[in-house]
Amino acid sequence: MRSDNIKIYIYPMQFVLLWLFYGCSNFTDVDLPSSQLTSGTVFEEKSTANAAMLDVYSKIRESGILTGYTSGICSQLGLYADELQFYGASGTGLANYYNNSLLATDPQIAATWNSSFTQIYSANAVIEGLDRSKALPADFKQQLKGEALFVRALLHFYLLNLYGPVPYITSTDYKINSNAARMPEKIVYDLIEKDLEESINLLQKVYNGSYRVRPNKATAQTLLARVYLYSEKWEEASNMASAVLNQSDLYVWPTSLDLEFKKESKATIWQLMSNIEGANTYQGNVFIFIQGPPPSMALTENLVNAFSNGDLRKTKWLKAVSNGTVTWYHPYKYQEKSNTATSLEYPVVFRMAELYLIRAEARARAGDLIGAKQDLNKTRNLAGLGDTAAVEPAEIIDDVLTERRLEFFTEFGHRFFDLKRLGRLDKELSPLKPQWKTTNRLLPLPQSELTLNPNLSPQNAGY
The missing domain is CATH 1.25.40.390 (Serine Threonine Protein Phosphatase 5, Tetratricopeptide repeat)
Structure with a gap:
C-alpha cells in the first residue's frame, strides 16, 4: 500500500x-x-x-x-x-x-x-x-x-x-x-x-493508489446513477450504470459472497480506507457480538424471515448467536470485529450490485423487462437463487425492491431511503x-x- x-x-x-x-x-x-x-x-x-x-x-x-x-x-x-x-x-x-x-x-x-x-x-x-x-x-x-x-x-x-x-x-x-x-x-x-x-x-478512469480508496471517474458516475434513480430519470440512470458496468477490465462480478466485502474485491467501486494498518471496519466492531443477549442491537426478526430458503446471504451475511433458548442474528458482511495484522476489510460505500439493481429498476420502469430481469438475476444467482419468476413490470419492480432490501441491509440507509423515495x-x-x-x-x-x-x-x- x-x-x-x-x-x-x-x-x-x-x-x-x-x-x-x-x-x-x-x-x-x-x-x-x-x-x-x-x-x-x-x-x-x-x-x-x-x-x-x-x-x-x-x-x-x-x-x-x-x-x-x-x-x-x-x-x-x-x-x-x-x-x-x-x-x-x-x-x-x-x-x-x-x-x-x-x-x-x-x-x-x-x-x-x-x-x-x-x-x-x-x-x-x-x-x-x-x-x-x-x-x-x-x-x-x-x-x-x-x-x-x-x-x-x-x-x-x-x-x-x-x-x-x-x-x-x-x-x-x-x-x-x-x-x-x-x-x-x-x-x-x-x-x-x-x-x-x-x-x-x-x-481519471484509473484509481489513484491502491484498494480503490480514492474516488475515480466511475465512483462519481455511480453516485450520479443513484441520483438519477432517485430523480426518476430512468434512461439516464440506466445509461450511467452501464457506463460503469461496461468497464470489465476494472470491475469483475464476484464468484462468491465470501469475497464481496474483502478489501481486494474487484466488485468494489469505492471504499473508505482505515487510518492505520491493521484496523478493519467500525461496522464489524459495532454489529458483531459473541454471546447473547445483544449488547446494543441485532437484526430484526422481520428482516431475518425475509430471506427465502436457499438464499446464501442468510448463511453468509448473517450470523446466529444463541444462549440455548433464544437465537439472535447480527450482520456478518464484515467479519472482523477487531484489528488484525494487516487490514482485511474496508467499509464499502459503492459496489457493482447497486449498479445492477439501479439498472434493473430503471429498465423495468422504462419498459425493458428482459434487460431488467437479467440485471435482477445477477444478485439473485450469486445468492444461490434461481431467476426471478416476475413477468409484469410491477412484479419485476417489486422483486427489485425486495432484492435491494436483502442485498443492502445495514449499508448506509438504503432500506430507509428506498421506502422514502417510493412513498412506502x-x-x-x-x-x-x-x-x-x-x-x-x-x-x-x-x-x-x-x-x-x-x-x-x-x-x-x-x-
Missing part, C-alpha cells in the same frame, strides 16, 4: 493548523478568512495538498453520516427503519432512533448535521486552495478537485435525503454560510448533478413500529442551527 495513503497526520505544522481550522464545531462558526487555509505551502506542494484531501476522507470515516460507528446511518437508519432491533439503554440517542422519537434538541441530530457541514467545508477549502494554487501540476489539481467535488455532492445527497431541503454550501466564507437558506429539493439535486458532472470530467414508509413501518408517524420521513433540523440561522426555518413538520 502506498505510504502517502496511510500517513495522514505526519505532515508539516502548516497542515496541522489547517486541520485545526477544519475541526470547527459547526459550519457557521468559521470566521477567519479562507485565504489562511489556502496560503503558505499547503497547496503549493503535492504532499500537503494530498494530505488535505486525505484528511477529508479520514473525517468521513471517523464521524458523521458515513461513519461505521453507531453515530452513522448504518446503525441509526437501520434502527429507524426495520432492519435492527435495539437492546441498549432507554433514553439514549440510538433508542430515540429505534423508537422514532427524535427531537430537534437531541445532541445526535446536531452532531450529524454539524459533522457533515464540517466535512463539506473541508472539501470546499480543498477546492478553493487548488483553484488558487499556481505551483501544483494541472493533472494533480484536476484529480484532487474532482475528488473534492464528488465528496461535496455525496454529502449534500445524504443531507437532502435525511432532512429535506438544505443549503448547498460551496464556499468557506462564513458570512455566506452563516446565512445560508434551505433550497428546494429540485435545486439541490441540480447542484449535486452539476458537481458530479464536473467531477466526472476531472477524474407508512405501509411498511406502521405495523412494526408503534410510534411511527408520517412526518418521520424527515429528521428534525437541529434547534441550535435554527436559532443561529433563521434562514433555515421552518422546522420540518412534526417537530
Whole structure:
C-alpha cells in the first residue's frame, strides 16, 4: 500500500493548523478568512495538498453520516427503519432512533448535521486552495478537485435525503454560510448533478493508489446513477450504470459472497480506507457480538424471515448467536470485529450490485423487462437463487425492491431511503413500529442551527 495513503497526520505544522481550522464545531462558526487555509505551502506542494484531501476522507470515516460507528446511518437508519432491533439503554440517542422519537434538541441530530457541514467545508477549502494554487501540476489539481467535488455532492445527497431541503454550501466564507437558506429539493439535486458532472470530467478512469480508496471517474458516475434513480430519470440512470458496468477490465462480478466485502474485491467501486494498518471496519466492531443477549442491537426478526430458503446471504451475511433458548442474528458482511495484522476489510460505500439493481429498476420502469430481469438475476444467482419468476413490470419492480432490501441491509440507509423515495414508509413501518408517524420521513433540523440561522426555518413538520 502506498505510504502517502496511510500517513495522514505526519505532515508539516502548516497542515496541522489547517486541520485545526477544519475541526470547527459547526459550519457557521468559521470566521477567519479562507485565504489562511489556502496560503503558505499547503497547496503549493503535492504532499500537503494530498494530505488535505486525505484528511477529508479520514473525517468521513471517523464521524458523521458515513461513519461505521453507531453515530452513522448504518446503525441509526437501520434502527429507524426495520432492519435492527435495539437492546441498549432507554433514553439514549440510538433508542430515540429505534423508537422514532427524535427531537430537534437531541445532541445526535446536531452532531450529524454539524459533522457533515464540517466535512463539506473541508472539501470546499480543498477546492478553493487548488483553484488558487499556481505551483501544483494541472493533472494533480484536476484529480484532487474532482475528488473534492464528488465528496461535496455525496454529502449534500445524504443531507437532502435525511432532512429535506438544505443549503448547498460551496464556499468557506462564513458570512455566506452563516446565512445560508434551505433550497428546494429540485435545486439541490441540480447542484449535486452539476458537481458530479464536473467531477466526472476531472477524474481519471484509473484509481489513484491502491484498494480503490480514492474516488475515480466511475465512483462519481455511480453516485450520479443513484441520483438519477432517485430523480426518476430512468434512461439516464440506466445509461450511467452501464457506463460503469461496461468497464470489465476494472470491475469483475464476484464468484462468491465470501469475497464481496474483502478489501481486494474487484466488485468494489469505492471504499473508505482505515487510518492505520491493521484496523478493519467500525461496522464489524459495532454489529458483531459473541454471546447473547445483544449488547446494543441485532437484526430484526422481520428482516431475518425475509430471506427465502436457499438464499446464501442468510448463511453468509448473517450470523446466529444463541444462549440455548433464544437465537439472535447480527450482520456478518464484515467479519472482523477487531484489528488484525494487516487490514482485511474496508467499509464499502459503492459496489457493482447497486449498479445492477439501479439498472434493473430503471429498465423495468422504462419498459425493458428482459434487460431488467437479467440485471435482477445477477444478485439473485450469486445468492444461490434461481431467476426471478416476475413477468409484469410491477412484479419485476417489486422483486427489485425486495432484492435491494436483502442485498443492502445495514449499508448506509438504503432500506430507509428506498421506502422514502417510493412513498412506502407508512405501509411498511406502521405495523412494526408503534410510534411511527408520517412526518418521520424527515429528521428534525437541529434547534441550535435554527436559532443561529433563521434562514433555515421552518422546522420540518412534526417537530
